Amino acid sequence: MFEAPLTDVRGAARLRPLEPHQAEEFAAHLDRAREHIRPWVGPSFVTTDVDGARATLQRYADATARDGNRIFGIWADEVVEPVETTGRAMQTLVGGVMFVEFSAAAGTCEIGCWLEPAAEGRGLITAASRMLLTYAFDERGLHRAEWRCRADNARSSAVAERLGMTLEGVLREAWKVGERFYDKQVWSVLAGSRVSARTRPR
Numbered sequence: 001m002f003e004a005p006l007t008d009v010r011g012a013a014r015l016r017p018l019e020p021h022q023a024e025e026f027a028a029h030l031d032r033a034r035e036h037i038r039p040w041v042g043p044s045f046v047t048t049d050v051d052g053a054r055a056t057l058q059r060y061a062d063a064t065a066r067d068g069n070r071i072f073g074i075w076a077d078e079v080v081e082p083v084e085t086t087g088r089a090m091q092t093l094v095g096g097v098m099f100v101e102f103s104a105a106a107g108t109c110e111i112g113c114w115l116e117p118a119a120e121g122r123g124l125i126t127a128a129s130r131m132l133l134t135y136a137f138d139e140r141g142l143h144r145a146e147w148r149c150r151a152d153n154a155r156s157s158a159v160a161e162r163l164g165m166t167l168e169g170v171l172r173e174a175w176k177v178g179e180r181f182y183d184k185q186v187w188s189v190l191a192g193s194r195v196s197a198r199t200r201p202r
C-alpha cells in the first residue's frame with residue numbers, strides 16, 4: 001500500500017490509508033486516544049471495541065469506493081529495534097486525518113483530524129492536512145476546503161490557522177457533547193488562496 005513521508009516533521013512518520021483490515025490496530029490506538037479526543041470529535045468516532053473500530057473504517061471504505069469521504073492514518077516510529085532483531089523501526093498508529101466530507105461534484109471538502117496525546121506537538125497533523133489539501137486542490141481540482149471545530153478547541157483552531165485558513169464565522173451552540181451545546185467555528189481555504197498559505201510560516 002502506498003505511504004507518504006511527513007517530511008517536515010521531527011522523527012520519521014508516514015501517512016497511509018487506514019482500512020478495515022487494520023481494525024485491531026485502530027482499536028488499540030483508540031484505547032490510547034479515546035478520552036483525549038472524546039470532547040472534540042463526533043461521538044460515532046469514539047468507539048470502544050474492535051467491532052466499533054471496524055465499523056468506522058468500513059463506513060469510510062464504502063464512502064471512498066463512491067469517491068466520497070476518506071480516512072488516513074499516521075504511523076510514527078516510536079521504537080527502533082536493533083538491526084539484529086528485526087532491522088526495522090516499529091511503527092505505531094498515533095492518529096490521522098480524514099476527509100469527513102468530500103464531493104468532487106460540489107468542489108468542496110472538509111478535513112478532520114485526531115491524535116493520541118503522545119503524538120501532539122510535532123506538526124504531524126499540519127503536515128498531513130497539507131497533503132490532503134494538495135490532493136483536493138491540485139489533484140482533484142476542488143475549490144474549497146473546510147475545517148470545523150469546537151470554538152474552545154485551541155489546538156484545532158491553531159492547525160486551521162497554520163494551514164492558512166480563514167475563520168469565516170461561528171455557529172452558535174451547534175456542537176453537542178453530552179447535555180451541553182458548544183459554539184462551532186467554521187474555517188476555510190479556497191483553491192486560489194493556497195499560494196499564500198504555502199509561504200506562510202508555521
Ligand SMILES: CC(C)(COP(=O)(O)OP(=O)(O)OC[C@H]1O[C@@H](n2cnc3c(N)ncnc32)[C@H](O)[C@@H]1OP(=O)(O)O)[C@@H](O)C(=O)NCCC(=O)NCCS
Nearest residue numbers: 008037040113114115120121122123124125126149155156
Ligand atoms: C487537534 C490536534 C490533532 C492538534 O494536534 P497538534 O499536535 O497540536 O497539531 P500538529 O500535529 O499540527 O502540531 C502542531 C504543534 O507541533 C509544533 N510543531 C513542531 N514542529 C512543527 C512543524 N514542523 N510544523 C508545524 N508545527 C510543528 C507546533 O508548534 C505545535 O505545537 P504547540 O501548539 O505546542 O506550539 C490534537 O490536539 C488532538 O488530537 N486533539 C483532540 C482531538 C481533536 O481536537 N481533533 C480535532 C477535532 S476538530
